[in-house]
Amino acid sequence: MHGNVIVGQSGGPTAVINSSLAGVFRTAIDRGAKKVYGMRNGIQGLLDEKYVDLSNYIKNELDIEILKRTPSAFLGTCRYKLPAIHEDQEIYKRIFEILDKLKIECFIYIGGNDSMDTIKKLSDYAMLTGASQKFVGVPKTIDNDLALTDHTPGYGSAAKYIATSTKEIIRDGNGFSYKKEQVTIIEIMGRNAGWLTGAAALAKGEDCEGVDLIYLPEVPFDIDKFLEKVKHLLAKKSTVFVAISEGIKLKDGTYVSEAGGGSDYVDAFGHKQLTGSATYLANLVAHTIGCKTRAVEFSTLQRSASHLASRTDINEAFMVGGAAVKAADEGDSGMMVVIDRVSNDPYQSATGVYDVHRIANDEKLVPREWINKEGTYVTEDFIDYVSPLIQGDYPCVMVNGLPRHLYLKHDDK
Amino acid sequence: MHGNVIVGQSGGPTAVINSSLAGVFRTAIDRGAKKVYGMRNGIQGLLDEKYVDLSNYIKNELDIEILKRTPSAFLGTCRYKLPAIHEDQEIYKRIFEILDKLKIECFIYIGGNDSMDTIKKLSDYAMLTGASQKFVGVPKTIDNDLALTDHTPGYGSAAKYIATSTKEIIRDGNGFSYKKEQVTIIEIMGRNAGWLTGAAALAKGEDCEGVDLIYLPEVPFDIDKFLEKVKHLLAKKSTVFVAISEGIKLKDGTYVSEAGGGSDYVDAFGHKQLTGSATYLANLVAHTIGCKTRAVEFSTLQRSASHLASRTDINEAFMVGGAAVKAADEGDSGMMVVIDRVSNDPYQSATGVYDVHRIANDEKLVPREWINKEGTYVTEDFIDYVSPLIQGDYPCVMVNGLPRHLYLKHDDK
Numbered sequence: 001m002h003g004n005v006i007v008g009q010s011g012g013p014t015a016v017i018n019s020s021l022a023g024v025f026r027t028a029i030d031r032g033a034k035k036v037y038g039m040r041n042g043i044q045g046l047l048d049e050k051y052v053d054l055s056n057y058i059k060n061e062l063d064i065e066i067l068k069r070t071p072s073a074f075l076g077t078c079r080y081k082l083p084a085i086h087e088d089q090e091i092y093k094r095i096f097e098i099l100d101k102l103k104i105e106c107f108i109y110i111g112g113n114d115s116m117d118t119i120k121k122l123s124d125y126a127m128l129t130g131a132s133q134k135f136v137g138v139p140k141t142i143d144n145d146l147a148l149t150d151h152t153p154g155y156g157s158a159a160k161y162i163a164t165s166t167k168e169i170i171r172d173g174n175g176f177s178y179k180k181e182q183v184t185i186i187e188i189m190g191r192n193a194g195w196l197t198g199a200a201a202l203a204k205g206e207d208c209e210g211v212d213l214i215y216l217p218e219v220p221f222d223i224d225k226f227l228e229k230v231k232h233l234l235a236k237k238s239t240v241f242v243a244i245s246e247g248i249k250l251k252d253g254t255y256v257s258e259a260g261g262g263s264d265y266v267d268a269f270g271h272k273q274l275t276g277s278a279t280y281l282a283n284l285v286a287h288t289i290g291c292k293t294r295a296v297e298f299s300t301l302q303r304s305a306s307h308l309a310s311r312t313d314i315n316e317a318f319m320v321g322g323a324a325v326k327a328a329d330e331g332d333s334g335m336m337v338v339i340d341r342v343s344n345d346p347y348q349s350a351t352g353v354y355d356v357h358r359i360a361n362d363e364k365l366v367p368r369e370w371i372n373k374e375g376t377y378v379t380e381d382f383i384d385y386v387s388p389l390i391q392g393d394y395p396c397v398m399v400n401g402l403p404r405h406l407y408l409k410h411d412d413k
Numbered sequence: 414m415h416g417n418v419i420v421g422q423s424g425g426p427t428a429v430i431n432s433s434l435a436g437v438f439r440t441a442i443d444r445g446a447k448k449v450y451g452m453r454n455g456i457q458g459l460l461d462e463k464y465v466d467l468s469n470y471i472k473n474e475l476d477i478e479i480l481k482r483t484p485s486a487f488l489g490t491c492r493y494k495l496p497a498i499h500e501d502q503e504i505y506k507r508i509f510e511i512l513d514k515l516k517i518e519c520f521i522y523i524g525g526n527d528s529m530d531t532i533k534k535l536s537d538y539a540m541l542t543g544a545s546q547k548f549v550g551v552p553k554t555i556d557n558d559l560a561l562t563d564h565t566p567g568y569g570s571a572a573k574y575i576a577t578s579t580k581e582i583i584r585d586g587n588g589f590s591y592k593k594e595q596v597t598i599i600e601i602m603g604r605n606a607g608w609l610t611g612a613a614a615l616a617k618g619e620d621c622e623g624v625d626l627i628y629l630p631e632v633p634f635d636i637d638k639f640l641e642k643v644k645h646l647l648a649k650k651s652t653v654f655v656a657i658s659e660g661i662k663l664k665d666g667t668y669v670s671e672a673g674g675g676s677d678y679v680d681a682f683g684h685k686q687l688t689g690s691a692t693y694l695a696n697l698v699a700h701t702i703g704c705k706t707r708a709v710e711f712s713t714l715q716r717s718a719s720h721l722a723s724r725t726d727i728n729e730a731f732m733v734g735g736a737a738v739k740a741a742d743e744g745d746s747g748m749m750v751v752i753d754r755v756s757n758d759p760y761q762s763a764t765g766v767y768d769v770h771r772i773a774n775d776e777k778l779v780p781r782e783w784i785n786k787e788g789t790y791v792t793e794d795f796i797d798y799v800s801p802l803i804q805g806d807y808p809c810v811m812v813n814g815l816p817r818h819l820y821l822k823h824d825d826k
Binding site: 009013040041044045070071072073076077078079160163164165167168169171172173174175176177178179202203205206207208238239294296297299300301303304305306307308310387390391392393395398399400401402403404405406407410 | 489582808815
């Protein structure tokens with residue numbers, strides 16, 4: 001490599017998104033990049049010429065290790081959708097002027113569906129104008145809803161957090177089970193895809209009863225059948241645990257959270273912010289069945305709990321970061337790195353690259369056959385799929401009793 | 414010791430309550446107890462003659478180590494308040510008949526304020542009737558509100574969980590700070606005592622800005638001043654983080670959660686269940702100031718996250734369990750084991766025993782001088798107090814990617 005590399009992070013962060021950043025940095029340096037720039041807050045910051053020279057922050061091998069364990073986007077992130085090329089060429093000109101000025105050869109963008117849209121448009125523009133920069137995407141999303149890749153870095157750690165916390169919540173609830181009925185409803189992230197919610201099934205094992213019901217957004221949610229199920233379970237056992245996706249919808253397409261009067265906030269990509277499904281259902285159970293209920297939302301913690309990251313996930317996130325630089329350096333553009341599952345048992349994976357036009361804006365859902373007929377639990381196939389992804393720990397570097405993070409001061413006003 | 418030991422767990426569980434149980438078991442066996450019984454669901458289960466022989470479950474040293482890492486009450490817990498002795502002697506006769514039948518010499522109860530009330534009444538009854546059993550309490554509560562002990566087992570691990578998760582949430586929020594204002598309000602357990610909420614201050618350090626405001630229940634909460642503070646902060650920085658106790662109250666004594674229409678559930682001790690203060694304040698900020706807000710409740714996880722337990726806490730919990738058996742075996746009754754802080758730097762602690770009559774039903778609050786004048790943060794003294802308690806890790810025994818727990822099946826119906 002003769003020129004420079006620039007890397008950005010975009011969309012919702014994960015526990016391992018910085019492990020991909022570390023992988024990009026390491027491989028860029030190894031392949032001879034003169035400078036590795038980091039966009040502050042993705043393409044949005046780049047448009048304001050906000051970037052840093054990463055070697056000012058990642059100074060040694062220890063910094064790389066701490067960066068791998070730092071949650072959320074080290075560089076800051078954004079939710080910024082580029083206009084279609086024909087709608088606003090000025091913004092593209094501006095971006096390419098900045099890239100030329102910085103002598104960028106490889107542009108790496110770590111993100112999910114919306115971020116791959118950015119890679120697609122920038123590489124299309126480069127092709128149209130004959131610009132020499134290569135654009136490669138690094139997959140990232142706790143939601144695991146990116147097409148073509150077996151799974152997405154960030155998903156395994158979120159699944160490990162969900163399974164561990166669910167197990168701890170089940171223990172807590174069962175400790176109080178004597179002569180008391182209680183229904184616990186755990187709300188887990190996932191707007192349209194139930195990958196994260198399905199991971200609650202991992203709590204079940206030799207030392208844990210697991211959750212009783214799992215509802216994914218892939219199957220329409222029937223409130224009456226749900227109440228019947230809970231009543232039926234309470235006839236046999238005093239504590240019932242239900243995992244639901246924030247995105248579960250009624251047959252008519254209404255979100256359960258809307259039935260409960262959720263928030264109206266809509267993000268830049270037109271996604272409605274969902275909260276409150278668990279609270280709504282917990283209140284409903286309390287009023288209909290008359291037992292004590294509890295609603296738990298994992299909220300932000302499921303995407304930022306690096307202290308419980310999966311070693312498999314951290315290593316794969318690092319690997320795809322490096323593979324993206326390699327691909328761009330070898331001339332690929334408009335591509336995203338994917339993870340291929342070479343073998344499930346023993347688990348082995350490798351990277352590949354796919355045309356981002358086949359990926360962008362396409363959501364991968366949980367296959368219907370990985371959900372039981374009634375839509376109340378996931379199958380063994382689902383569990384076999386996710387289980388390898390939560391394996392192994394990556395202990396934090398603890399300083400004064402708390403995990404140490406690599407720190408880049410975010411802009412104050 | 415010539416007779417048997419019985420041990421129970423009561424009240425809200427903690428991440429390390431089973432480390433105390435392990436300490437009781439180990440010391441009882443070491444001191445020659447013939448049997449170590451465990452009450453199922455505390456005194457409530459004992460009244461129904463529900464108990465187990467613990468040696469059927471703790472079979473070797475590995476079981477002890479796993480038990481120390483198992484959250485929530487292994488034996489099950491209860492919220493059961495004994496009547497005053499003069500109100501209902503029958504219930505006391507019934508308990509002592511069971512203890513006689515089981516040849517109990519030492520009765521150990523692991524719990525908080527309400528549980529120490531049980532130790533007090535049972536030892537009073539024994540004294541009144543000349544019964545020979547000794548009754549000793551083992552302190553336990555994440556709330557840290559027990560009098561006379563420097564701190565309470567369970568607090569250090571909850572504080573470590575709160576500090577770590579707060580740090581991760583701050584990173585997550587700051588990743589999105591570009592050209593966006595956001596106020597995050599984190600709701601932390603603590604009805605009257607702000608010990609847990611104050612631990613959010615630990616997030617601040619070389620690699621983290623920390624939270625901006627901390628509101629404890631010890632100081633009346635002023636909604637107008639709070640909104641002013643937030644506005645003032647937003648003029649300087651784009652992300653504001655606020656930690657509040659679930660129990661913050663207005664000047665007139667109304668809970669902020671009541672102003673927000675919280676739940677009406679009241680437990681057996683007459684404590685009102687509080688939820689929703691953060692959601693209420695987040696909505697208020699959104700409507701008054703017009704920025705994006707986020708409410709996070711740590712909920713059950715702060716008391717059950719053994720995966721993030723403090724080594725200091727686990728070791729002390731084990732130590733007080735053993736010290737309780739020793740005290741009872743040496744003839745103490747109507748006592749609670751306490752932790753004395755021998756030295757703060759280097760941190761050293763030792764156990765003592767205090768008369769439970771001086772402890773029961775007495776709540777230890779955060780001293781006013783450990784909260785700043787405005788009531789918006791804790792002082793260095795507070796931080797020096799809590800910091801040693803979160804030190805050290807106690808890594809889980811991971812099996813198939815998840816923490817292993819010692820498991821006792823809870824009664825189904």
